[in-house]
Amino acid sequence: MVDAIGWFLASILNVFANVFHALANPGLWLGWVSEIGKLETAEAKESLMRFIYYGASSEFLFFVLVVFVILTAIGLWRRPIMWAYVRGLEAFANGLGRIAAWVGLIMVIQQIVIVFLQRIFAVSAIQLGHGGVGFARDVSWWSEELKLYNAMIVALCVTYTFIQGGHVRVDLIYAAVSYRTKRVIDMFGSLFFMLPMAALTWLFAWFFFWRVMVVPNSSASDSLDKLLLKARALRWKVETIGFSPNGFDAYFLFKLLILTFVGLTFLHAFAFFWRSLLEFIEGPDSEGKYLDKDTLGAGEEAYEGVH
Numbered sequence: 268m269v270d271a272i273g274w275f276l277a278s279i280l281n282v283f284a285n286v287f288h289a290l291a292n293p294g295l296w297l298g299w300v301s302e303i304g305k306l307e308t309a310e311a312k313e314s315l316m317r318f319i320y321y322g323a324s325s326e327f328l329f330f331v332l333v334v335f336v337i338l339t340a341i342g343l344w345r346r347p348i349m350w351a352y353v354r355g356l357e358a359f360a361n362g363l364g365r366i367a368a369w370v371g372l373i374m375v376i377q378q379i380v381i382v383f384l385q386r387i388f389a390v391s392a393i394q395l396g397h398g399g400v401g402f403a404r405d406v407s408w409w410s411e412e413l414k415l416y417n418a419m420i421v422a423l424c425v426t427y428t429f430i431q432g433g434h435v436r437v438d439l440i441y442a443a444v445s446y447r448t449k450r451v452i453d454m455f456g457s458l459f460f461m462l463p464m465a466a467l468t469w470l471f472a473w474f475f476f477w478r479v480m481v482v483p484n485s486s487a488s489d490s491l492d493k494l495l496l497k498a499r500a501l502r503w504k505v506e507t508i509g510f511s512p513n514g515f516d517a518y519f520l521f522k523l524l525i526l527t528f529v530g531l532t533f534l535h536a537f538a539f540f541w542r543s544l545l546e547f548i549e550g551p552d553s554e555g556k557y558l559d560k561d562t563l564g565a566g567e568e569a570y571e572g573v574h
Contacts, residue, residue, distance in 0.1 A: 278325065280298055293415055296321060302554045304503075313502040316494040323473035328466060333380070335448050336536060342541060346548070349541050352535055354557050356538035358492035360531065361559055363425020367419055374416035404513075411515035418521055426535040432558055450547035454540050461536035469529045476522040479506035 298314035299306065306312055321327055340347025384390040384408050394403035404440060428434055441452060457570045470487055482504045483497045507516040546553045 280327070281335060282329050282544060286330065297541040306502055309499070312498040313495055315481070315501060316485070316498040317491070319474075319481075320478050320489070320491045320494050331533070338537075339541070339544075344346065346545060350557065353538050353542045353545065357542075358561060359536055359539075359556075360426035360430055362551055363531075364424040364430075365561075367423035368427075370416045370419050370423075372412055377416075381406060407513045408515050411511070415515070415517075415520060418524050422524040423531070425528055426531045429535060429539075430558070433525055439455050445526050446551050447547055452544045453543035453549070457536045457543065461539070462534060464531050465491045465532040465536060469526070471534070472522070472529055476519070476526055479519045479522055480504070487518060496536035 294310070294314065296314055298316045299311045299318065302308065302311040306315065338352065339349075342352060381393070384393065390406065392403055393409050394401050394404050396402060441449060444452070474485055474487050480503065481501055483500055485494055489497075506519055508518070545551065546556070549556075
């Protein structure tokens, strides 16, 4: 137990040294950016492996934890600053969700076009282009690409839906407790459900993404020294294998969307904790303060999520 506490405290203290070292030596972990299309030098390969390793490492986790604690402390010192955190993160989630929601309309239109061209005109390929530049793919490619739109709606609208109160919830205890107890439950859920789930998902999704981007493969169990040894043979190999011969072949985008989904969940777990903390401190009058919820018209019944 003592060793675990010592490791925890030492990891927190090391965050500051690690951040200073990373900022002072950006080439050690960002040197691959200048060779993103080729990866020819050993230095670039090693820097990419360091980037992959630290992207889902305990060092990165403690960095996020320390940043969260510092921002919370500043927000408690000046509550308007914490409200600015909440408003900014919720505005970002709302804006991204409202834009991504239009992908549903694009998906429907594309499906109608595919059915119309395939069944009426027996078209085998669809080409988009302008000014001599075109993009042509088999109809089956466009059909399978519809899955990407579904994934975008889920991944990019998840926090937007949370803010709007659109997720399914079953209130066995929550609905019957007092205002401040609800805020405590919300803070507890943010810290002990949302954040751990996001951290665990990020750990596997990070390496899941890089496995389809480079070879040799990396995994969560690899040490930094082992990854640096693998860096000697490192090269780009973006996976473009579809489920069918002429089907959608950019499935690495789904892996990227998983990371985006987890990143948004992280950010909104912070925002939800800060909102719940502020509402707990300021009392019932602050409930829903600055909350930007969509409305379909005048009247309370027009708000989405109200049934």
